[in-house]
Amino acid sequence: MAEEKVNGYQKEDLPLGVKVEEIEIPVPWGHVAGRWWGPKNKQPMIAIHGWQDNAGTWDKLIPLLPAATSVLCIDLPGHGLSSHYPTGMLYYIFWDGIVLLRRIVKYFNWSKITLMGHSLGGALSFMYAASFPDDVDRIICIDIASPAVRVPEHMVKNTSGMIEKNLEYENLPEEKIPCYDYEEMIDIVCEAYKGSVSRENCKVLMKRGMAPVPAHMKKKGFYFKRDPRLKVAGLAMMSIETALEYASKVTCKVLNIRAIPGQKWERLDYYLDIIEKLKQNADVNYIEVEGTHHVHLNAPQNIDTIIEDFLELY
Template structure:
């Protein structure tokens, strides 16, 4: 397995935890997980990717071992975007590849829109954006779920870490295995990054509770389509069949169709499995990612094999 290193970098609000694999002299790939997750979810995939790149996994604020944003404020996806800016500035990258999962993919699209010349390739693992692309008729529901729910749970969401919810360790691991359908090994690795043991034999969750109502500004599906298809960066989207069946792409069906991107820079690959496919079956996505990393769009179009 590629050697893994871990350290912290400083941001204006606290520390961001970095978990990196590979040689720092190789071309960088910024790796970003989804909401309420950690860099540990990428370990199975890292074993299968080309060794010619330097994979830098960041843990978003309040996730994994990274410090949360200041208490009180509702957390917005745009705040999370700035944490990526902080990492890129720290490493002084002019160009880099971006690999994101779920909400991490959404941040990648946002970054490519804001800084179109910096991301050389964008890899989106099951980039469901149904929480962003909101039909106008559902805006009232969005307001209730975003603001009302946050205000109602304000005290619970803003408790200090030392007063956060706690569970029996085995119960917490079993719950994570069931909810995300990941292996016990991965669940334990994830738990280790956002929980701490207590004196009475329990574990206390240390991830930011406000992430349960992570705030996304609502955008109409047509506007999301106009924005995403305007990106000229080469993009590989890996979509799971279960997410499609569950309607996760119903408001963004253009993401399932390569022809909707006028620049011809978008490729979609369908794989069997559920949302955390890169964790439980990394072998189903690794060949696509590897070919795209090494050979770009041509590597996908030629169906080349490593």
């Protein structure tokens, strides 16, 4: 089947019976955009992308799951097609994400939710499950165990620089917004992902990650849609002690998929310490698979059966 062009999507060829619809969820500063895969007459799993990615990160994985699987893939604030925060606000990506998920759950009046997240999205799934343990049934975390863990010295050292950069990006004039032709932009994206995402899949992400330059700017080409303030959202890190305390509060079923080689973790021991802490109070399935950090996008066939089995088992 195919879908007509919507928000940059040029006719999608999807497996027989698989459907996807673009939606918008109202929030006080605008809207959160999403792609709702599968039936809309039942509560979906909520899928959350990684830092500076967007809901398109799931475009290769979701069609491999059974057609009856309902999944709402959201663009986090400032990402993809979602509204940016107003001028004057800062992004605290981990904390903001928990609030956003709570808004969405209350908006739809859902209970006992299932969350699936990659990288930042997996960290948000972990944090939400720890913060609202009675409201979460299952979480699936891909190549992440918890929010980014840093030693206090690192966080203190970077505070001033992060604040200065936030103020700089907040006042970025239109004429300084970088614009590129299409292939040049894809080159930039591929280089930024350092092999984690193939060129073909960079184009998948950029369906919602870039847009033609508005006519009034009198430039040609494309620009990145994501909020530049997201580059300096690092004020939201936490210590390993804090992460372990959150891990102790998770009681739902957990599927943690770590890609090999995946992300190059500064402290892999922190990742594995979180997994061990989770096992104290949660039913944890920890599985290692071959793939890059974006294994769900670059090699979804390596994990689709694992996810399907986990969803069926519980």
